[in-house]
Amino acid sequence: xxxxxxxxxxxxxxxxxxxxxxxxxxxxxxxxxxxxxxxxxxxxxxxxxxxxxxxxxxxxxxxxxxxxxxxxxxxxxxxxxxxxxxxxxxxxxxxxxxxxxxxxxxxxxxxxxxxxxxxxxxxxxxxxxxxxxxxxxxxxxxxxxxxxxxxxxxxxxxxxxxxxxxxxxxxxxxxxxxxxxxxxxxxxxxxxxxxxxxxxxxxxxxxxxxxxxxxxxxxxxxxxxxxxxxxxxxxxxxxxxxxxxxxxxxxxxxxxxxxxxxxxxxxxxxxxxxxxxxxxxxxxxxxxxxxxxxxxxxxxxxxxxxxxxxxxxxxxxxxxxxxxxxxxxxxxxxxxxxxxxxxxxxxxxxxxxxxxxxxxxxxxxxxxxxxxx
Amino acid sequence: xxxxxxxxxxxxxxxxxxxxxxxxxxxxxxxxxxxxxxxxxxxxxxxxxxxxxxxxxxxxxxxxxxxxxxxxxxxxxxxxxxxxxxxxxxxxxxxxxxxxxxxxxxxxxxxxxxxxxxxxxxxxxxxxxxxxxxxxxxxxxxxxxxxxxxxxxxxxxxxxxxxxxxxxxxxxxxxxxxxxxxxxxxxxxxxxxxxxxxxxxxxxxxxxxxxxxxxxxxxxxxxxxxxxxxxxxxxxxxxxxxxxxxxxxxxxxxxxxxxxxxxxxxxxxxxxxxxxxxxxxxxxxxxxxxxxxxxxxxxxxxxxxxxxxxxxxxxxxxxxxxxxxxxxxxxxxxxxxxxxxxxxxxxxxxxxxxxxxxxxxxxxxxxxxxxxx
Numbered sequence: 001x002x003x004x005x006x007x008x009x010x011x012x013x014x015x016x017x018x019x020x021x022x023x024x025x026x027x028x029x030x031x032x033x034x035x036x037x038x039x040x041x042x043x044x045x046x047x048x049x050x051x052x053x054x055x056x057x058x059x060x061x062x063x064x065x066x067x068x069x070x071x072x073x074x075x076x077x078x079x080x081x082x083x084x085x086x087x088x089x090x091x092x093x094x095x096x097x098x099x100x101x102x103x104x105x106x107x108x109x110x111x112x113x114x115x116x117x118x119x120x121x122x123x124x125x126x127x128x129x130x131x132x133x134x135x136x137x138x139x140x141x142x143x144x145x146x147x148x149x150x151x152x153x154x155x156x157x158x159x160x161x162x163x164x165x166x167x168x169x170x171x172x173x174x175x176x177x178x179x180x181x182x183x184x185x186x187x188x189x190x191x192x193x194x195x196x197x198x199x200x201x202x203x204x205x206x207x208x209x210x211x212x213x214x215x216x217x218x219x220x221x222x223x224x225x226x227x228x229x230x231x232x233x234x235x236x237x238x239x240x241x242x243x244x245x246x247x248x249x250x251x252x253x254x255x256x257x258x259x260x261x262x263x264x265x266x267x268x269x270x271x272x273x274x275x276x277x278x279x280x281x282x283x284x285x286x287x288x289x290x291x292x293x294x295x296x297x298x299x300x301x302x303x304x305x306x307x308x309x310x311x312x313x314x315x316x317x318x319x320x321x322x323x324x325x326x327x328x329x330x331x332x333x334x335x336x337x338x339x340x341x342x343x344x345x346x347x348x349x350x351x352x353x354x355x356x357x358x359x360x361x362x363x364x365x366x367x368x369x370x371x372x373x
Numbered sequence: 374x375x376x377x378x379x380x381x382x383x384x385x386x387x388x389x390x391x392x393x394x395x396x397x398x399x400x401x402x403x404x405x406x407x408x409x410x411x412x413x414x415x416x417x418x419x420x421x422x423x424x425x426x427x428x429x430x431x432x433x434x435x436x437x438x439x440x441x442x443x444x445x446x447x448x449x450x451x452x453x454x455x456x457x458x459x460x461x462x463x464x465x466x467x468x469x470x471x472x473x474x475x476x477x478x479x480x481x482x483x484x485x486x487x488x489x490x491x492x493x494x495x496x497x498x499x500x501x502x503x504x505x506x507x508x509x510x511x512x513x514x515x516x517x518x519x520x521x522x523x524x525x526x527x528x529x530x531x532x533x534x535x536x537x538x539x540x541x542x543x544x545x546x547x548x549x550x551x552x553x554x555x556x557x558x559x560x561x562x563x564x565x566x567x568x569x570x571x572x573x574x575x576x577x578x579x580x581x582x583x584x585x586x587x588x589x590x591x592x593x594x595x596x597x598x599x600x601x602x603x604x605x606x607x608x609x610x611x612x613x614x615x616x617x618x619x620x621x622x623x624x625x626x627x628x629x630x631x632x633x634x635x636x637x638x639x640x641x642x643x644x645x646x647x648x649x650x651x652x653x654x655x656x657x658x659x660x661x662x663x664x665x666x667x668x669x670x671x672x673x674x675x676x677x678x679x680x681x682x683x684x685x686x687x688x689x690x691x692x693x694x695x696x697x698x699x700x701x702x703x704x705x706x707x708x709x710x711x712x713x714x715x716x717x718x719x720x721x722x723x724x725x726x727x728x729x730x731x732x733x734x735x736x737x738x739x740x741x742x743x744x745x746x
Binding site: 013014017018021022025030031056057058059060063072073084085086089090092093095181182189190211212218219220221222223224225226227229231233234310311312313314320321322325326328 | 386387390391394395398403404429430431432433436445446457458459462463465466468554555562563584585591592593594595596597598599600602604606607683684685686687693694695698699701
C-alpha cells in the first residue's frame, strides 16, 4: 500500500457546504429546486452570460449541448487532440465524428492555425477547452469560427475562475459547458452547468434536461431528452463553494507562483507552460510541467516521495483504445505538438490548502528526480 | 394558485437519511465510494442477483445497458406502447429504433402474445417494465425471448418491492435497470441502479459508468462511456431508505387495500387493474384506475378537492410530439389496448404516510366525480 503524503487534489469542503445540505433537508426540497435556481443565477451573473442550466455533470452538459445543436450521425466536430475524453466521447455519443486537431505548444489549447485544413462540408462545430485553467486563444478561435461559419462550443470544465483579456472565462462562446467535479476549482461533488447566450437554445436544453418535457406538461415529450437534473443537495454544496471561489482561486495562484519560482530558480530542465495571454489569468486547475522520462519520474514521485501526480493526458485521443479497437468513427490531422506534449506532460499537486512546505517538498522532489533521471 | 391538499406522492425522508449524509461529510468521502458499494451490495442481495451498479439515475442506467449490449444505429428494440418516455428515449439515444408493441389489458404490461409479429432480423432486445409496480408476465416474456433468441431487458424503475411467483421483482432478466427518483417506492433523491447476472457485462458497464476507464488506468478509455456515477451523498440517502423498504411497501399496500375496498363497495363505474398474478404482489408505485371523462375528472379533483393525480401515461408513445415531429425513427404495431388505457387511466395519490382519512377523502371525491360526469 502506497502512502500518499501529498494528494494531487484536495477539495476545500466542510461545514458551510454541510449547512446548505442540512437546510435542504429541513425545507424538504431535495430534488432540483430553489438552490439549483440560485446556483444558476450566481454563476450566470459571475460569468456575465444570460442563461445557465445546472446539470448532473460536465459530460452530460456537453451531451445536451450537442443534441440541442442537432449534431447527429455522420456530422463532424473539431476537437483538440489533447483533452479529457468527455470532450470527444460526447461527440461519439451522438454517432458523430470527432476530428482531432493539434494544440498550441505554449498553452496546450486547440491551435486556431490548425483548424482551417480540418474543416469539411460536414463540420458542424469547433469544440475547444481551456487546458488546466489557462484560457484558449479565443479571439483567433472566433475569427476561424466566423470565417468558416462553424459555431464554437466551449468546454469550460477546467477554466472557472480564469480571466481572458479582462473577462471571466468559461462562457465566452455562444454555448459552453462547465464541470463541478470533486477535483475541480470549485465543486458540487458531482455536477455541471451549461451557459448560453441564445434564449431559444436555452429553452430547448431546459426541456432536454428533463426528458424533453415542456414546463408544466407532465409526461409530454417534445424533444429527445434524458434525466440530466442536478439535485438541490449538490446545488447547495455548489452555493457554499461559490462563496469561496475568489479565495480558492487566489490560493491556487499562490501555489503556482511558488512552483514557478522553484522551477525557474536554477538552470532547470523543466519546461513550465502556464503563462496566460496578456491581461489574462490562469485558474490553475492543473500545474503542468514538461519533462523527459515522465512516466518513470511520476512513478518515483509516488513510490519514493508519496507525491500523487496526474498525466493529463497520456496520449492524443485517437490513440485511446476506444478509438483504436471499436467501430467508432474519427478523423485525425497531423498533431506533432499533441504527440510531443502527451509524451512529456506531468501535472503536479495543486489545491488551496497546500502549504509552502508541501509545495517546496514537491518542487524539490521533482528537481531531484529530473536531475537524477 | 391551486392549494394541494393531497399530493400525488410524498417521500418518507428525514433524519435517518440526513444522518447518513452528515456521516459522509465527517468521513470526507463524498464522491462515489464506500456507501455506493454498500448500497449496491444491499440491493443485489435483496434481489438475489450477483452484480449491481449504482448510477446517477434510472434513465442513465438504461442508456448504459443498451450501449453495453452493443445496440446502435438501425437496431430495433421492442418496447411497450405505454410506459415512461425513458424506456424508449434511451433506445433513440443510441440512434436505434423503438418498436411499440401493445400491452396486456389487466396489468398494462407488455403483452407477450403481441411480441412475435414485431420481431424482425434487426430486433436486438425486448424491453419490458412492471407497470406501476405490478409484475409483468415474466414467464411468458422469457418464453418469447428464448423462442426468438432475443434478450430481455427489464426496466424495473417502478417495481422495487414487488414479488413475482415468490421472488422479488426488479432484476429477473439477465440485465435490469432501476430508478430511485424522489417519487419512487424508495429514493436516493436522484439515482438508479443496474443489475446483471453476467460478470463480463457488469465489467463492461463498470467502465462505461466512469468514462470507459478500466479500474486503475486513469485517463485511459477502453469503451465508450460517460459520467454515470452516483455520489456517496445520494447513496447514503438510499441506504437509510433501504432500511425502511419493507415498511414503505407495507404502508403502500395498506393504502391500496383501502382504495380497493372503496371502489368495490358499490356498483362502481371504476375499473381497478392492480391485481397481481398468483403468488405475486404489487409494489403499488401507482394506483391506477380506468374511468370515462378522465381529463375532466382529473382537473376537477385538482381544482375542487385539492387532489393531485397523474395520468401515466396520456398517450401511446408514438403519439408523443418527439416522435411525430422529429426525424427519430420508430415502428408501431397495432396497439388497441394501449390506445384504450391511455385514454382512461388515472393514477391516484399513494404514499406511505397517507392516512385513512386522506384515502377516504380521495376515494369519495373520485366516486362523486365519476357519478357526476
